[in-house]
Amino acid sequence: MASHKPRRRRKEETPDTLKRDVVRSNPGKSNSSPQYPLESFLWPAKKSVSQWVTLPLILMVVGLFRWATGFWGYSGFNVPPMHGDFEAQRHWIEITTHLPISQWYFYDLPYWGLDYPPLTAYHSWLLGRIGSIIDPRWFALEISRGYEDQLLKVYMRATVLVSEYLVYIPAAIILNRKLGRMRGVSTWESLVALAAILMQPATILIDHAHFQYNTVMLGFTLASISSMMAGRALWGCVFFVAALCYKQMALYYAPAMFAYLIGICIVPKPNVGRFLGIAIVTVLSFAICFAPLLLGAIYDQYRNIPVSTAQDTPSPNLLTSLPFTLNEKAWYFPPLLQLAQAIHRIFPFARGLFEDKVANMWCAIHTFHKLHNYPLGQMQRISTVITLVSIWPSTMIISLFPYRELLPWAMASTAWGFFLCSFQVHEKSVLLPLLPMTILLGSERGLGTEMRAWIGWANTLGVWTLFPLLKRDELRMPYGVLTLLWAYLLGLPPTSLSLYFGRQSRKGELKVPTKMLHLAFYAAMIAWHVGEAFVPPPEDKPDLWVVLNVLIGFAGFGVCFLWCSWQLILRSGLMEDYFGVRLRIEAANRKKKQ
Numbered sequence: 001m002a003s004h005k006p007r008r009r010r011k012e013e014t015p016d017t018l019k020r021d022v023v024r025s026n027p028g029k030s031n032s033s034p035q036y037p038l039e040s041f042l043w044p045a046k047k048s049v050s051q052w053v054t055l056p057l058i059l060m061v062v063g064l065f066r067w068a069t070g071f072w073g074y075s076g077f078n079v080p081p082m083h084g085d086f087e088a089q090r091h092w093i094e095i096t097t098h099l100p101i102s103q104w105y106f107y108d109l110p111y112w113g114l115d116y117p118p119l120t121a122y123h124s125w126l127l128g129r130i131g132s133i134i135d136p137r138w139f140a141l142e143i144s145r146g147y148e149d150q151l152l153k154v155y156m157r158a159t160v161l162v163s164e165y166l167v168y169i170p171a172a173i174i175l176n177r178k179l180g181r182m183r184g185v186s187t188w189e190s191l192v193a194l195a196a197i198l199m200q201p202a203t204i205l206i207d208h209a210h211f212q213y214n215t216v217m218l219g220f221t222l223a224s225i226s227s228m229m230a231g232r233a234l235w236g237c238v239f240f241v242a243a244l245c246y247k248q249m250a251l252y253y254a255p256a257m258f259a260y261l262i263g264i265c266i267v268p269k270p271n272v273g274r275f276l277g278i279a280i281v282t283v284l285s286f287a288i289c290f291a292p293l294l295l296g297a298i299y300d301q302y303r304n305i306p307v308s309t310a311q312d313t314p315s316p317n318l319l320t321s322l323p324f325t326l327n328e329k330a331w332y333f334p335p336l337l338q339l340a341q342a343i344h345r346i347f348p349f350a351r352g353l354f355e356d357k358v359a360n361m362w363c364a365i366h367t368f369h370k371l372h373n374y375p376l377g378q379m380q381r382i383s384t385v386i387t388l389v390s391i392w393p394s395t396m397i398i399s400l401f402p403y404r405e406l407l408p409w410a411m412a413s414t415a416w417g418f419f420l421c422s423f424q425v426h427e428k429s430v431l432l433p434l435l436p437m438t439i440l441l442g443s444e445r446g447l448g449t450e451m452r453a454w455i456g457w458a459n460t461l462g463v464w465t466l467f468p469l470l471k472r473d474e475l476r477m478p479y480g481v482l483t484l485l486w487a488y489l490l491g492l493p494p495t496s497l498s499l500y501f502g503r504q505s506r507k508g509e510l511k512v513p514t515k516m517l518h519l520a521f522y523a524a525m526i527a528w529h530v531g532e533a534f535v536p537p538p539e540d541k542p543d544l545w546v547v548l549n550v551l552i553g554f555a556g557f558g559v560c561f562l563w564c565s566w567q568l569i570l571r572s573g574l575m576e577d578y579f580g581v582r583l584r585i586e587a588a589n590r591k592k593k594q
Contacts, residue, residue: 001085007364011245016162017281024262028514031250033517035185035491035498036357036489036490036491036496036498037488037489037490037491038192038195038196038489038490039192041194041489042054042188042191042195044157045188045191046188047188051187051188051191054188054191055173055191055194057117058167058191058194058195058198059169059198061195062195062198062199062338063161065199065204065482066161066204066208066325067157067161067208068119069204069205069207069208069209069478069482070157070160070209070339070473072209072475072476072477072478073274073352073473073474074086074112074153074209074210074211074473075210075211075473076473078148078472080146081146082111082112083146084211084473085210085211085212086110086156086211087112087145087146088112088158089124089156089211089212089459090139090147090152091111091112091129091145091215092112092114092116092121092124093124093125093127093131093139094122094128094139094140094144094145094541095107095108095141096114096121096122096124096125096126096128097124097125097128097129097132097139097453098139099339099564100296100300100305101140101292101293101296101297101300101308102296102297102300102301102305102307102334102338103300103305103307104121104293104339105341105342105345106307106341109247109345111145113345114345115345115348116246116247116256116345117136117244117245117246117247117248117289117346118245118289118290118292118293118342118348119242119246119247119289120213120247121293122292123163123213123216123246127159131152131155131159132291134151134155135149135151135152137149138151138152138155153245156211157208157211159213160208160212160213160215161208162208163215163216164215164216164219166205166544167215167216167219167220167223168215168216168218168219169198169219169385170219171219171220171221171222171223171226172194172197172219172222172439173194173385174222174223174441175222175223175225175226175229175439175442176190176193176194176197176439177190177442178226178229178230179229179440179442179443180193180442180443180448181231182404182405182443182444183405183443183444183573184444185442185443185444187482189447190442190445191444193441193446194442194445195489196438196441196447196489196490197438197441197484197488198563199482199489200432200434200438200459200486201459201463201479201482201486202431202434202459202462202463202466202486203215203218203431203434203435204482205463205466205470205475205478205479205482206431206466207475208480209470209475209479210428210469210470210473210475212428214247214428214431216246216247217243217246217247217249217250218243218431218432218435220239220240220242220243220246220250221239221240221243221253221435222435222439223239223242224236224237224238224240224243224257225328225407225408225411225436225439227239228260228404228407229404229405229407229501231275231404233264233277233278234277234278234281235276237281238281238285239286240253240254240257241282241285241286241289242285242289245286245289245290247354248346248347248379249429250432251418252415252418252419252422252429252432252433253414253415253432253436254413255391255394255414256391256394256395256398256405256407256411256413257411258395259394259395259398259399259410260398260399260402260407260410261278261485262399262404262567263398263399263400263401263402264553265278266399266401267322267400267401267402269468269555277328285587290339293339293342294335294339296333296338297334297335297338298335300334300335301331301334305357306478307334307337307338307341311574315337315340316337316340316341316343316344317340317344318340318343318344319336319337319340322337341354345416347589349376349380349423349424351424352372352376352424353366353371353372353376353379353383353423353424353526354424354425354428355364355424355425355426355427356469357427357468357543357546357547357550358421358425358429358465358547358550359423359427359430359465359549359550359551359552359553359554359556360419360421360422360495360554360557361386361420361554361555362379362421362425363554364550364551364554367547367550367551373493378424379423383421383422384422386421386422387417387418387422387423389422390417390420390421390561391413391414391418393413393565393569394409394410394413394414394417394565394568395410395414397410397429397568397569397572397574398410398568398572400572400574401573401574403571403572404567405443405571406571406572407434407569408436408437408439408440409440409444409564409568409571410437410568412433412436412437412440412564413561413564413565413568415432415436416433416557416560416561416564417436417561417585418432418433419432419433419557420554420557420558420561427465427466427468427469428466428469430462430465430557431462432467433557433560433561433564434459434462437454437455437459437560437564438459439459440455440456441455444546449499449509449510450509450510450511450514451489452490452492452499453492453499453500453510453514453518454514454563455502456486456492456499456521457489457492457518457521457556458556458560459486460483460486460487460492460493460522461521461525461553461556461557461560462526462557463479463483464483464528464549465523465549465550465553465557467479467529468480468545468546468549493519493522494522494526495520500519517559521552521556524552525552528545528548528549528552531545532545557580
C-alpha cells in the first residue's frame with residue numbers, strides 16, 4: 001500500500017512578498033491603503049478571505065459584464081443581405097451541421113464561405129448539433145440565412161460565454177498564477193491582476209458585443225505559454241497547434257514561439273532528443289486536427305458525394321499551379337483537394353493589403369500615397385520582407401536567451417510587428433498583441449506604476465482604434481462603459497491622473513518623456529471623440545475622422561512595438577553583456593597603454 005504524501009503547505013506570505021508597488025504605505029502608519037479602485041474593491045479579501053472564495057466572485061462579476069454586453073447589438077444586426085460576423089458564425093454552424101465534411105470549404109463561397117481552420121469548423125459542428133436539438137430552424141440549410149430570432153441570439157451569446165469559460169478563463173487563471181509564483185507575487189496581488197486581465201475591454205467588446213469566438217484561440221495560446229513556463233514544451237506545442245488550427249491569426253505569435261523552441265533545443269547545449277520530440281508532437285498535432293477533414297473527404301468519395309454542389313467551382317490555386325497533373329480518380333486526390341482548398345481559404349491573399357481601415361503601416365501610408373496602384377503580388381512580397389525585418393530582432397533574442405519569463409515579451413513584440421507590417425490585417429487583430437502585454441499585469445511589478453501605465457495605455461489605445469467598427473454596430477454605449485470602467489479600476493486616464501501627477505508618479509518609475517507621450521495620446525483620443533461627435537467631416541473627405549483614428553493609432557502602436565522590443569532586450573541581459581564586453585575591452589586597452 002502506497003504511503004500517504006501530505007499536501008505541501010503553502011508558504012506564508014511574508015512582508016517581503018507583499019511588499020510590491022501595488023499598495024501605498026503611509027509614512028508613520030503601520031497599515032497600507034489601496035492605490036487604485038480595483039485594489040480597493042478586493043482589499044477586504046487581502047488577508048481574511050480565502051482565494052477560493054475570491055476567485056469565484058471575480059469569475060461571476062466578469063461573467064455578468066460579459067453577459068450584459070451581449071444585450072446590445074452585434075455585427076450585421078438588421079443589415080441585409082450579408083449581415084455581418086454574427087451571420088457568418090451562424091452560417092458556418094449551418095453548413096457544418098447539414099453538409100458532408102468534404103463540402104465545408106467549397107459550399108457557396110460568396111456568401112460567408114468558411115475561411116477559418118478546421119478546429120473552428122468542428123466547433124461550429126458541435127454548436128450546431130446542440131442548437132438544432134433546441135430549435136432546428138436556427139440552422140436550417142439555406143432557409144435560415146439572416147435568421148435573427150431572439151432565442152437564437154441568446155443561444156449564440158451563450159456559446160461564446162461557455163466557450164470562453166471552458167478555454168480562455170482557465171488558461172488565464174493558470175498562467176496568471178504561474179507568472180506570480182515564478183517571481184514571488186502574492187496570491188492576493190495575482191487575483192487583482194486576474195480581475196484586471198479578465199476585464200480587458202477590447203476582448204469583451206469584440207467577442208461579446210461585435211460577436212466572435214476569439215477567446216478560444218487566445219485561450220489555447222495562453223495554455224501554450226503556461227505549459228512552456230511550466231517546462232512542458234510538448235504540451236505547449238499541442239496547445240499552440242490548437243490555437244493555429246482554430247484561427248490562423250495565431251500565426252502572429254508563431255515566430256516567437258518557434259524561436260523559443262529552437263532556443264531551448266540548442267541552449268545551453270544542443271538537445272537532439274528534445275528537438276525530435278517537439279517536431280514529432282507538432283506534426284502529429286496538425287495531423288490530428290486535419291484528420292477528420294481529410295478522412296471525411298475519402299469517405300465521401302467512397303459514397304460518391306461531390307465536393308461541391310456547384311458545377312463551376314474552380315480548383316484551388318495550390319493544385320492548378322503544380323507542374324504536373326494529378327489523377328482525379330486516384331484515392332489520394334480528395335484529401336489533397338481538401339487540404340489545398342482549406343489552405344486557399346485560410347490564407348486569402350487575393351483580398352488586398354489590408355481589411356477596411358486599420359491602424360497599421362499600410363493603411364497609414366495609403367492615406368498619403370495610394371498603394372492600390374501597385375501590383376498585388378509586389379505588395380505581398382514587400383509586406384512579407386518588412387514584416388520579417390520587424391520581427392527578426394525579437395526572434396533572435398528569444399532564441400539566444402530562451403528564458404521562460406521572456407516569452408510573453410517576445411510574443412507581444414512579434415505580434416505588434418505582424419499587426420503593423422503584415423498583409424491582410426483586420427482591425428480586430430489588435431487583440432493579439434494586446435494579450436501577451438495584458439497578461440504581464442500578473443508578473444513581478446506588473447501592477448506597478450510603469451507596467452500599469454504602459455499596459456493600460458496600450459489597451460486604451462487599442463480599444464479606441466476599434467471605435468469606428470463598434471460604432472457601425474451601434475455599440476457606443478458598451479464601448480464607453482467598459483473602456484471608462486477599466487480605466488477607472490486601474491486608475492488610468494481619463495478617469496484619474498494619479499499615475500502621472502500623484503504620489504505614485506513621485507516614485508520616479510515613469511520618466512518625464514513617457515508621461516508627456518502617454519498624456520499627449522490620451523488628449524488626442526479625447527479630442528478625437530469630441531470632434532467626431534460634434535464636427536461633421538467635409539463632404540469631400542467623409543472618412544476624415546476614421547483616417548485620423550488610423551494615423552494616431554498607427555503612431556501609438558509603433559511606440560508599443562518599440563517599447564515591447566526594448567523591454568525584451570533589457571530583460572534578456574543582452575545590454576549587460578554588451579556593456580560588460582566593452583568595459584573589459586577598454587580596461588585591456590588601458591593596460592596596454594600603461
